[in-house]
Amino acid sequence: xxxxxxxxxxxxxxxxxxxxxxxxxxxxxxxxxxxxxxxxxxxxxxxxxxxxxxxxxxxxxxxxxxxxxxxxxxxxxxxxxxxxxxxxxxxxxxxxxxxxxxxxxxxxxxxxxxxxxxxxxxxxxxxx
Numbered sequence: 001x002x003x004x005x006x007x008x009x010x011x012x013x014x015x016x017x018x019x020x021x022x023x024x025x026x027x028x029x030x031x032x033x034x035x036x037x038x039x040x041x042x043x044x045x046x047x048x049x050x051x052x053x054x055x056x057x058x059x060x061x062x063x064x065x066x067x068x069x070x071x072x073x074x075x076x077x078x079x080x081x082x083x084x085x086x087x088x089x090x091x092x093x094x095x096x097x098x099x100x101x102x103x104x105x106x107x108x109x110x111x112x113x114x115x116x117x118x119x120x121x122x123x124x125x126x127x128x
Contacts, residue, residue: 024065033060042079047096047108050084054111057082064116071119082113089124090115 029035033056034042041053057063057079067081076088084091093110115123 025069028062028066028069031062032066033057039078043077045097047094050079050094051107051110053079054082054084054113058111058113063113067116067119071122082111083115083119083122084110086124088122090119090122091124 034053037056041049041056044050044053057066060066060082063081065081067083070078070080070085074088075085077085079085084094092112092115096108
């Protein structure tokens with residue numbers, strides 16, 4: 001069975017769940033941009049891997065459902081729905097290990113992916 005899904009107008013996860021897969025978790029697993037990748041990229045401490053994972057999530061049609069499923073399961077670590085989780089909280093910025101450079105490197109900036117309003121409570125307050 002094949003379904004043509006319009007990524008600009010349809011509610012992809014709901015349509016896929018109802019028509020083909022049965023649950024949102026199955027829709028995320030089958031339609032996620034990460035479906036053919038192993039988990040190493042999404043559970044790495046390496047900043048380059050984190051940036052790559054977040055960039056992949058930016059284009060994912062089931063990003064919001066992935067985040068919802070991760071929160072429902074109580075995921076504590078990893079990249080879920082484009083958000084970096086550490087100790088069950090969403091971390092908006094991260095730097096490389098060691099002493100920070102005097103001038104921040106542009107390639108070290110995490111891609112910004114908006115945190116849906118319903119998950120703002122998970123954003124870790126910055127330590128200033």
